[in-house]
Amino acid sequence: MSDMYDRLVDLLVTRFEVDRAEIKPGITFEDLEMDSLFLVELLLVVQSDLGVKLDEDSASPRDTIERAAELIAEQVNEAAAAGAS
Template sequence: MSDVYERLVDLLVTRFEVDSEAVGPDVVFEDLELDSLFLVELLLVAQSELAGPGVRISEDLVSPSDTVRRAAELIERQITAASPS
């Protein structure tokens, strides 16, 4: 798995107190009982913790029907797109 995936899982477990046993790459946020409001907060934290200065992660990038792996991929794309080449 990617570094972004590992860091996202760490955020879910340490900052949002999601059970580490319940989190996996193919787990859907709905299965973790995480709604769209939670995901907005998660993406705001991910922006400050993972993306760095000058990188904006859209608040509607991830939906409750996305998997944790998909969320990590989308966040990584946002970070990569914003990084200078």
């Protein structure tokens, strides 16, 4: 899995009281009983940790953790490219 996936998993475990054993790439936030408000909070934390602005709808509760990691990584890469140019 990607660095971003590992980072999300760590955040879910340390900040959102999710059991590490429950998390798999294909599991959704809904499966983890994380609603849209939790997801907003998660994105805020990621945003603040990485110092990157993320879209509020970067992920939805029905997304898998893997998909959310991809969506966030894309935005981080775009931001990095914009910063480099």
